[in-house]
Amino acid sequence: MSDLRTFITGLPKAELHLHIEGSLEPELMFALAERGGIALPYGSVEELRSAYQFSNLQDFLDIYYQGAAVLRTAADFHDLAAAYFARAAADGVVHAEIMFDPQTHTARGIPFAEVIEGLSAACAAAERDLGITSRLIMCILRHLDEADGFATLAAAAPYLDRIAAIGLDSSERGHPPEKFARLFAAAGALGLRRVAHAGEEGPPDYVVQALDLLGIDRLDHGNRALEDAALTARLARSGMTLTVCPLSNLKLCVIPSLDRHPIDRMLELGLRATVNSDDPAYFGGYIGENYHAVATARGLDRAALATLARNSFLGSFLDDDTVARHLAAIDSYLETA
Ligand code: HPA
């Protein structure tokens, strides 16, 4: 029998919660800063990495937005995503649904076209060279106002054939989903799927709002939904997918330690939980490391890990036939691993 790491690497899996700006490794940040003639407020890769100590979501977001300032051209966005795809392939990812934050870039005068052209070129190359399929999720920054969100949806209009879904991220506390109910209705009318971060730091009611007022197809994080038994039962009954991010939860102090992570409780409660990396360059590990960390901390067996991988395809935006093909690949992998 293969060891745990080898088993996890070989397990076919989809990543459903990954911010491409959060995959910007310090080495690439320095290289892009040099290419763009941008000064960074850190003297070295080591100094930058040592600043990655967070006590909550906002601590992280401050440094994450600062880092994203090195991304300016389509080539920068391409290289960022190409680096992610290479890491994902090494972890057995065969499909990735990738979030990006256009407002982080358009607010600095970077045209929407630079962002989407660079990312979509990398997606096409990943499919051609690595066999990884992908979708793009355009996230709206919830600390900005509704009008800024509508302006972003308008900027995306020429590219809607390349964008699968709208998402909602950034500072959760004080920015409830209801703030974006009209924007999400408009995005839905344009044919976009809808996802939202909720219940990471925000209360269970924000998860209820994401369901009832945003019409989400998938819930990003959702940890705090467990505080409400009726809500948990509703999520389980409706087959809602939760994109859970164990190392992110640890680094942002959503949980006190990994051995207190609720991933196995989520599965026991009948929730369609998945494991994802969120912002791997900042949180200390890509998706394989997230599977491994939570498997060892919570004693997950191979059957549970396979359930998490199955859930990743069931919760994806792939068509039914493609999902069935990936599920069959997991079954045949289990016969040999
Ligand atoms: O974990 C997150 N939460 C909210 N916004 C984010 N933007 C990047 N990562 C995150």
Ligand SMILES: [Zn+2]
């Ligand atoms: Zn996230």
